[in-house]
Amino acid sequence: MQIADVRAALAAAAAAVVLPAGVPPLTCTGYVPDAVTEPHFFTAEVEVAFDAAMNRSLDVLEITCRVLVGRGDDRSSQKILDQLLSGSGPASLKAAIEAARGAPGEYALDGAAHDLQVMRVQGYRWYEHGTATYVGAELVVKVIGDGSS
Template identity: 75%
Template sequence: MQPSAIRDALADAARAVVLPDGIAKLTCTGYVPDAITAPHFFPAEYTVDFDRAMRRSLDELEFTCRVLVSRADDRAAQRILDGLLAGAGPASLKAAIEAARGAPGEYALGGLAHDLHVMRIQGYRWYEHQGTQYVGAELVIKVIGEGST
């Protein structure tokens, strides 16, 4: 698996969220951006466990992705963030990303991986990015796939 392609595919999947009327569309990038256009989703750090099965047949990548929301109004920002972090619904990042798993028997992320799973939410707090404060959280996503590609 190629991490750059997986990162881009995760951002593409996250773009499917639908935020309530009056809220800016979720901006998504497959890289850590220099500047944020809030609300913003991006894969940040990742770890790789090689050789989870013999002969390079399976690697496991764990992505720590961030979603950052403008803090213009603390309460409103946290409500938007809570919608993005919900387990279901039109604004749910979990639902949007896991929809990219494909149908049973299909590869995930358009053929880039065997499967993926949004494992947990963590780090719900204030984040500073390039000197600006945002309310945000991290989503930890496990992606498994062919190690020899």
């Protein structure tokens, strides 16, 4: 399992969200950008647990992803963020990312991993990124895959 491929595939999956009319589309990157175009989803920290099964057959990644929303109006920004963090609905990042699991028996993330799960949301707060401040949160995604590739 190649971390760069997993990160890129997570960003591509997140891009499938549909935000309400009048809200710019979600921009998504598989890396931490220097500057964000809001609203923005990106993959950030990666924790790797090697050898979850014998002979390098399984590694486990926990990838912290961030979503940042502009703060033009505190209340409306948080309403947008709440939709992105919901467990279901057209703007749900959980639903969009987990749709990339594939059908039963298929690999997840277009073949980059065996399976994934959006485990939790954390850190709902103000974030400084670059020279700007955004309201945002983190999503922790667990990804499992072949450790030998």
